[in-house]
Amino acid sequence: MSEFDRWEGRYSAPGYIFGEEPNYFLAACKPLLPTAGRALAVADGEGRNGVWLAEQGLDTLSIDFSPKGQEKARALAARRGVALAVEQADVHAWAYPEGAFDVVAEIFTQFSDPGQRAMKWAGMKSALKPGGLLIIQGYTPKQLTYGTGGPKELDHLYTRDMLEAEFAGWRDVRIAEEELVMHEGPAHSGMSAVINFTARKP
Numbered sequence: 001m002s003e004f005d006r007w008e009g010r011y012s013a014p015g016y017i018f019g020e021e022p023n024y025f026l027a028a029c030k031p032l033l034p035t036a037g038r039a040l041a042v043a044d045g046e047g048r049n050g051v052w053l054a055e056q057g058l059d060t061l062s063i064d065f066s067p068k069g070q071e072k073a074r075a076l077a078a079r080r081g082v083a084l085a086v087e088q089a090d091v092h093a094w095a096y097p098e099g100a101f102d103v104v105a106e107i108f109t110q111f112s113d114p115g116q117r118a119m120k121w122a123g124m125k126s127a128l129k130p131g132g133l134l135i136i137q138g139y140t141p142k143q144l145t146y147g148t149g150g151p152k153e154l155d156h157l158y159t160r161d162m163l164e165a166e167f168a169g170w171r172d173v174r175i176a177e178e179e180l181v182m183h184e185g186p187a188h189s190g191m192s193a194v195i196n197f198t199a200r201k202p
Contacts, residue, residue, distance in 0.1 A: 047073025
């Protein structure tokens with residue numbers, strides 16, 4: 001089964017597989033957000049994070065390659081009464097507009113292999129304005145022992161060394177690893193090992 005078909009199948013399930021509320025770490029980054037500007041939600045799936053960014057007053061674009069997920073994202077935005085731009089895109093090959101966004105958020109997009117991740121992160125870097133805020137949360141290798149979500153491939157997971165090397169020279173870098181019980185829909189539920197990252201583009 002292709003990655004596209006796998007996600008189309010997952011998002012065809014009734015309800016929202018990651019819930020309708022934003023990722024807890026993204027929500028905790030609220031004090032770092034600008035009061036206005038443009039935000040990009042990368043691989044936003046059913047839209048919970050893009051909708052939340054729109055609710056914070058940001059002009060938000062939600063990109064994902066799954067039409068089924070994006071149907072749910074549009075429906076969630078409508079129920080919440082916010083405008084959310086939605087574009088179907090392969091986040092590895094999308095033409096990221098240079099210097100277009102004040103905020104770029106990538107929350108649990110670890111379907112990318114190392115080569116794909118390099119393309120995705122290069123695009124995300126390019127898309128941020130100087131001084132723009134980058135927000136990333138992902139699973140660490142220890143997640144493989146919990147098995148409560150995320151990929152099964154070690155090289156898809158994020159480490160402190162990886163993030164420090166990739167974003168060397170960025171400003172206000174904050175990295176924190178934690179283990180906690182997550183309750184973000186049926187697909188993210190149970191004890192989890194995650195890494196949280198924020199930084200500003202130089």
